Amino acid sequence: MIVNMFASEIDTPALVVDLNVMERNLQRVARYARDHGLRLRPHTKTHKSTRIGRRQLEGGAAGLTVAKVGEAEVMLGAEPADLLVAYPVIGRTKLTRLMEVARRTRVTVAVDSLFAARQISDAAREAEVDVGILAEFDAGFGRVGVAPGEPLVALALSIARLPRISLEGLAFYPGHIKSTDEEGLADLEQVARIVESVLADFRRADIEPRIVSGGSTPTLFHSHRVRGLNEIRPGTYVYNDLSTVRSGACALEDCAATLHCTVVSTARPGQMIIDGGSKTFSSDRLPNTAEPIFGYLMEAPAARFFKMNEEHGYVDISKAETEFSVGDRVRIVPNHVCAAVNLHDQVYGIRGDRVEEVWQVEGRGKLQ
Numbered sequence: 001m002i003v004n005m006f007a008s009e010i011d012t013p014a015l016v017v018d019l020n021v022m023e024r025n026l027q028r029v030a031r032y033a034r035d036h037g038l039r040l041r042p043h044t045k046t047h048k049s050t051r052i053g054r055r056q057l058e059g060g061a062a063g064l065t066v067a068k069v070g071e072a073e074v075m076l077g078a079e080p081a082d083l084l085v086a087y088p089v090i091g092r093t094k095l096t097r098l099m100e101v102a103r104r105t106r107v108t109v110a111v112d113s114l115f116a117a118r119q120i121s122d123a124a125r126e127a128e129v130d131v132g133i134l135a136e137f138d139a140g141f142g143r144v145g146v147a148p149g150e151p152l153v154a155l156a157l158s159i160a161r162l163p164r165i166s167l168e169g170l171a172f173y174p175g176h177i178k179s180t181d182e183e184g185l186a187d188l189e190q191v192a193r194i195v196e197s198v199l200a201d202f203r204r205a206d207i208e209p210r211i212v213s214g215g216s217t218p219t220l221f222h223s224h225r226v227r228g229l230n231e232i233r234p235g236t237y238v239y240n241d242l243s244t245v246r247s248g249a250c251a252l253e254d255c256a257a258t259l260h261c262t263v264v265s266t267a268r269p270g271q272m273i274i275d276g277g278s279k280t281f282s283s284d285r286l287p288n289t290a291e292p293i294f295g296y297l298m299e300a301p302a303a304r305f306f307k308m309n310e311e312h313g314y315v316d317i318s319k320a321e322t323e324f325s326v327g328d329r330v331r332i333v334p335n336h337v338c339a340a341v342n343l344h345d346q347v348y349g350i351r352g353d354r355v356e357e358v359w360q361v362e363g364r365g366k367l368q
């Protein structure tokens with residue numbers, strides 16, 4: 001929707017994206033991927049909007065990534081040539097729906113069990129479609145993914161024998177690396193060694209993984225250090241957030257998304273209440289710190305957004321650089337933008353002080 005209003009007229013609380021910053025983020029990552037010969041299949045979990053998915057594809061992304069079948073259904077609207085579901089899809093109901101998606105575009109699923117692969121194979125056979133599979137291994141995060149070595153090779157060999165699914169390659173997610181300081185880079189080097197040993201195992205087993213898919217936003221611009229990696233799936237980079245700033249992967253000026261809120265109370269000295277709480281921001285904390293803050297106030301960096309109820313945000317302004325009154329507006333960079341986006345129906349895209357477009361977050365709340 002094209003609109004004609006000033007940013008200051010947007011009713012609050014609202015999710016607002018600076019289009020210049022978002023476009024710069026998209027271009028920077030597309031260029032990095034191109035320069036390093038990496039396939040880019042961005043995770044849409046951050047924006048959850050077909051409009052942004054389309055822009056990623058127009059910018060050179062080879063396909064899109066989702067976590068949920070419901071998100072895959074939504075992202076068909078961006079007309080990707082290829083959709084990766086980077087989450088184990090378990091159960092008949094979901095698989096029946098996923099096969100409908102697979103009738104409309106190429107679908108690949110990351111799996112870490114023969115159980116999941118068999119179910120997908122059965123569903124694909126019934127629906128008479130073909131589905132790609134990535135065998136997922138754990139590169140240190142300790143979430144999903146089989147252990148590198150024999151269990152991974154065994155899984156890959158079993159997948160290769162199942163009908164209507166084809167083993168396209170490997171997937172991992174370095175979600176345990178939240179910084180690119182010395183320690184973060186040492187952890188990434190450890191991931192690189194794991195990937196190398198996995199690829200050596202596969203050569204010995206005579207399996208050629210066409211795709212080796214990894215990559216997250218904190219490690220984004222160091223992805224080329226992981227030898228053998230040929231696909232990245234960053235999600236957060238489109239908007240970035242305070243966690244990304246703290247990880248060192250971007251600067252504050254690279255945060256495209258802010259929550260615009262209104263000051264609704266200054267009754268208590270040294271404190272203001274804003275009209276956004278956990279229903280606006282989510283309750284996610286910053287990783288690697290006990291610091292209880294829920295975002296960064298652009299208008300007053302020394303103000304401390306320290307507590308939330310559902311509709312109330314508590315901001316300590318005792319040390320703030322600015323005085324605040326009821327009715328003032330503030331812009332806040334959230335800790336975790338993906339979780340915040342999921343709470344909003346729509347996004348206001350601004351350029352300068354004008355709202356240029358408003359788009360829907362069609363993938364919000366798609367839990368199944």
Ligand SMILES: Cc1ncc(COP(=O)(O)O)c(C=O)c1O
Binds near residue numbers: 086215233235237
């Ligand atoms: C499997 C998987 N791949 C890629 C991503 C994207 O990571 P980031 O948001 O750090 O870019 C995520 C994020 O949660 C993920 O779970």
